[in-house]
Amino acid sequence: MASIGLIGIRRRMKSVTNTQKITKAMGIVATSKLKKSRERLDGNINYYNYVKEIKNYILKAIEGKNIYIDGNKNGKKLYICITSNLGLCGGYNVNAVNETINKLIKDKKNSILMVVGKKGKNYFNKFKINVEREFLDLGEEPDLEDMNSISNLILNMYTNKDVSSVYVIYTKFLSSVKQVAETKKILPLEVNENNDLDHNFEFEIDPQDMLENIIETYLDEELLNLLLNSKSSEHAARMTAMDAATKNAKDILDKLNTEYNRIRQSAITEEISEIIGGAEAQK
Template sequence: MSNLKEIRSRITSISSTMKITSAMKMVSAAKLKKAQDRMSNIQPYAEALKTTIQNLLPNVNHSEIKLTKQFTEKQKILIVAITSNRGLCGGFNANILKKSKELKNQDIEVWSIGKKSADLFSRNQYRVIKKENDILDNPSRLLSQKISQEIIDEFLIGKWSKVILVYNKFKNAATQIVESTPILPITINNIDDVPDKTAQDYIFEPDKTSIINRLIPNQIHTQLFEAILNSIAAEHGARMTAMHKATDNANDLKQNLTLAYNRQRQAAITNEILEIVAGAEALNS
């Protein structure tokens, strides 16, 4: 059993750890609010853009739409994996790798967004072809568009047959949903499933095909940026939850150690009293 000095040292150490985890929880809570606001601002635009494209697609000749078909016979897949730059957020980063492993026995390359993504996939023998870390600290539409445009350009020259976006979607502070979303090539909904909002006599200027070929890249830019904002909000939620649990666990451990410390101290005091009494009795006799 540990002596009193060791237990006292552990209690001090755990108290310091509790202060750190509690502070990290509060910082993440503050950042989460800001991330949620950014995420909610882009959602109406992203949904309206997607609906507009899916309404127009069934009325356009598909052979004239660039990004609805593959440009290579090779079945090579690009995974755009979005994680965090930092740890201490539970299974937030590991879940991305676990989801990616569902694509078994395929030729896969990884476009890493987040330091943890590059580390995880490299350790598991994936080919990481690009690393983007700065965008998570300062999320920017322009930087996100630069990344997505580079992906589109390389898809058009036949580097990959499919591009899949893997990220944590924010649900609430305690829950993140791991999403695996194909972004290229663009899928066309069944015409019967899409409300026909273009059946009226609209005049398009320029023509529908030109409009679609301008809107689809914009949708991909928006989809990637929305996924990055979702991932940032989910990261802060996951870290806040993890630090809350860590603080609670540290508090339980501190209470148990305090109890053990008090018991040992009381036992030491009792032993000293017994020794004094025994010594006094020996002198009297």
């Protein structure tokens, strides 16, 4: 009977060891991807801040009504939820989806949903929530060209008065151990009255026309910044999840090894007792 128990434990130990090798490898890959993603995020921030600064300057210079500032009075809201194509990243996708659902349930009739990432699509399909548009092929290293297809769609819907406001649900990267799902409004634009500009800009054309010229570029950069935050958060969450799984596998192996040794020792003791008992019987 002891041999049967030992065989079962050995099989389980082999299975856990194989799983541990996989989670450790995935953790190493996630760490490498996080490093690259953070470099892209950090490298993009200066340009993002500069574009945002120009946008703020133009908004302050505009006089009179402007659709990008005042809205179009439609009433419908567009939500864009950023998730991943791959799983095994802890609560990363669940947190973004829950943040989105909390927004949608407040006004279902006037809410339109778009999703970035296959995992978000799967979650919303599971909850039977209608997804107007999906973006599933942005790749590991999205760029401004990828964002342009989304920003064009957003601008067309906004200027055609199909929606009155646009929100992006993304995961803000704070550190390798902390990421937070947030909602950011990207249309209509908001004037930051407290913003102190680092540069003095002079434009030869009307600020209204200037805003029309840069709005698409600004949205491209805004979306890219949000997506880069989400990508870094995804890799950080996966790294943490795989590290935890690897440590958990080690704990299980330690317990199985202890149990294996206990059963084996018990079997050896039993065999010795039987040998001694047999020897005594021969006397």
